[in-house]
Each structure stands twice: as structure tokens, then as C-alpha cells.
Amino acid sequence: MRMRTVRRYAAVAAVTALVVVFVVAWRITMPQPISAAEMGRFPDTGDVARGRQVFAAGDCASCHASPGQPDRLHLGGGIALASPFGTFRAPNISPDPVDGIGNWRTSDLANALLRGVSPDGSHYYPVFPYPSFAHMSAGDVVDLMAYLRTLEPVKGRAPPHDINPIFSVRRFVGFWKTLYFSQTPIEPDPNRDMKWNRGRYLVESLGHCAECHATRDLLGGIKPETRFAGGVDPEGVGFYPNITPVRIGGWSEQDVVEMLKSGQTPNHGRVGSSMSEIVVNTALLSDEDRHAIAAYIKSLPARPTAAP
Template structure:
């Protein structure tokens, strides 16, 4: 019995050690960080990524409009089954925001979900999508964000209870669900569709709302963009694939015009949380909106993900 107990103890210690190693945060490789830093970054190009990535939608103060949306003081609350996440201040303020971050700090956050202090970020910050962004777009976005106004508003802590407040456990979540691979494999090599795929699956992070999730927050396999229950209230987030009724009858020009104007082919108008998204999309070049539309029409059909 003593030998059995000893063996079980050793196995438990070994298992705990292995789990500790496997769940460790994994920053971006040093060589890639050096390459990102070497690009220098173009703030003008970075503005496109800022709007494509919806940065202001979460990180501007709740209800901000106009120029106030460029003051990234944080405070928006994102409700979920795991608690309420509160977007932090990411303005260039050196104390309250990210003014003291290096480009490597920023790249690690965006591409690996790792904070400057080496801990995991919660995936409410959609690094699971941002990880698909190119080195140049990361550098450009960082350059643009450094031009924005500073805010001294302190970030609020997330309202997360046990066991979800154990950040180390996110390493296990990343092992299961975190990947930089395409969300769908498309047969087409059309550059327009490829651009749309990049914008939707990467900076646009559309799947974060439009894809159903399993009980531990990972995307449901083979249900990409098929719609989901609204995590912040009643109703559903629409199915964007040709298999749903939401936009299946829309043409590519209908989709592109909706993203530009907020009006559907039936002259209804955008509503709910999509209002902010549409306002962001309206700031993109028309070619990018056309590319997003082309990608959505090229998706495989999926049944509604919430059913």
C-alpha cells in the first residue's frame, strides 16, 4: 500500500508538473518580434486595421461618438457565461494605458494573447482572431495607436469568479482552441476572396460573435459563421453562410452596401451590436468591403448554429 501511495503521489506530482509546463504562456518567437519591430510601422495604413479590428467598439468609453471614439479609455462591459469582462484602457497614456508598451509587448498581446507581465489574456480580447494578422499590419496598427489621445482613466478589473479567474488555466484552453490556421478551407484562389478571408477571420474577428461555442468557450467545429445565441441578451446572432436565411439571398453588392450604409436590400437598417461594426466597416476602402462580401458568398453552407 505504501508503494502504491508513493507511486500515486509521484504520478500526481509529475502530472501537475506537466500541466504547469503545458499551460505556460507562449510568447511570439523572438525572431518574429524582431522582424515586426524592423518594419517601423505606418500609422496611416494602421488606421485601416484600427477600424477593421473594431478597437474603438470595445475600448472607447461606453456611448462614445465622433472623435471621442479615438480616446481608448475602456470601460465597455462584455457579458458572458464565465462572467463580465471589462475592456481596459489601451490609450497611449504611460500609466493608465499602454504608453510604455514596446512593439514586442503589443505583438505578443495581439498574436499570442500574452501580456507584458507574461500572463494569459482572456479570449474576450479576440487574439484568437488577431493571431492571423500579418507582421506589417501589427506594426502599422501599433504606429497608429500611438498617435491617439491619452486617457488617464484607470482600467477596471474583470468581474470573474472562481475557477475562471485562474488565468493559468487559459493555457489549457489555448492548447485546445488557439490556432492561426484558416477557419475554413476555400477552393478558390481568387485574391479578392483571400483578402476577404483575411479581414473576416483576422482583424475583423467576425466569428467571435457569429460562430457558436461549446461549453468551455471554444468554437464549435464545422459551424464557422453559422450564427449563435446572443451572449449579451435575448435573440441570436445571424448565420452569415449561404445556408442561413439572414443574408443568403443578398448579392455581394447588397452585402458591401450594407457594410457601407447600414441599409439592407429591403431598406431596413442595421441594429443592435452590429451598429458599431457597420460604422467601422464604413471607414474601410470599398475594395475591402467588396472582398468581405465575396468571402461570405464563397463560404460553405451551414445550418443555423443556434438550433
């Protein structure tokens, strides 16, 4: 009798533990959209001219322009983004109300960029670099949406992702966010000048430079010790270079500015691969912003190049 009671208590304890684990996991993986109290920071009117600069700094066209056609503002999506987890497809972000984001409010864009949450309340995969965009200012989000609304609508949706079935449950992205996703704002450093602080914001947030120039662990999170020290191209076709002083310590600030403007490097070479696409965007920035980016990059701590 006593043994039966012990077993019953053990079974109840095991079920209770499983329920607790399930509830905790459910809470941890729950998407966390912007709160109702914060919605007022994202009005539906913004500065189009400033939004055009945000669009360029964020390198939006490189992923969302439809492949196989020359117009970088034809934002029908569809480009294939290979990764160890499968192949992702960039979505249509044109103002088309059916296939694009024409029916989005500015707060929907804010949730996507700052929280990695879609309008239907599900997680976006972090192949969309919202871990960096999460540090964007509210004003830049508002202005970006104002600019996107001025572009031509594009019909058609991107093909679906072709990923490992294990990762098809988006709720699991919540675990990834618990480990790697930080929404901490980039606060100005009072010990640095405005130029450096502007460069830090552009590099760490809008430009999302570390998303490529770093090495990732088995779960796809950036290894902090390799930040800006280079890493393997997720598509397996190259290696993103180290942009700390270990690799470009001999470059002057003006050398970095020239590279961002023309793609020309100080050794009379030119950037290639996906960086050539990025230069198309950084060439559209103001000279002040290119100098700010260069000043921040030149201040990065030296880190050894990660092994391929």
C-alpha cells in the same frame, strides 16, 4: 513486511504520478510569448495610414472607446462585456504611459494579439478575440501600433473584471488555449484570386466575424459546425444571425458591400445592435476591402442556423 513494501511502492508511484501530472499541466498552461528570434519582425516604426485601416477593420473602437462619451478614439476602455463566465471590462489602450499602453513596445502588442499574452507574461482571457487576431500579419501589427501611438492619451483604468472565482486563475486559460487556440497562419489559396484571399484574411482574422456569428460550447469554444451560422449573444440579449447562404443566399455581393458601408440591407431594413457599431468601422474601409469581404462571405458554405 511484504505488504508494507508494496504499500510503500504504491505511495511512491502515486506521488510520482501526481508530480508528473503537475509538471505536464504546468507546461501545458504556460503562456507562450513570441520567441526572441521572432522579435525582429515587429519594429517600433510603422505606417500610420495603414494602421488606421487596420484599426477600423479590427473594430477596436467598439470595445475600447470609453462608454458614455462620443469620441470613438477616446480609448480609455471600461465597457462591460457580459458572458456566462462573468463580466469582463475592456482595458485602456490609449497611449497613456500609466493607465494605457504608452510604455508598450510593438512586440508587446504582438504578444497580446498573436499569442494572447500580456506584457507581464500572463494569459489574456479569450473575450479579447485573439484567437482570430492570432492570424494577423506582422506588418499589420506594426502599423496598428504606429497608429495607436498617434492618438490622445486617456487617464484612468477600467474597473476590474467581475467573474466567477473559478476563472480568476489566469493560468487555467492555458488549458482553454490547448483546446481551441490555433496560431496557424492564413496562407493564400492559390486556387483563389487576390480579392477572395484578401476577404478571407479580413473576415477570419482582423474582422474576427466568427467570434460573434457562431455558437459556443460550455467552455466558450466555437463549435466548428456553427461557424458563421449564427449564435446567441453572450450578453443574452439577442441572436447573431447566420451569414452563410442559408440566411443571406439571396444577397448579391453588392448588397453585402452596401450593408458594410451604410448598414442598409437589401430588404430596405438596417442592421441593428452591435452590428451597427461594426458598420461605423467597415464604412471607413476602402471599397476594395469591402468588396473583398463580400466576396469571401458570399463563398461561405451553407450551414443551418444553430438553435437558440
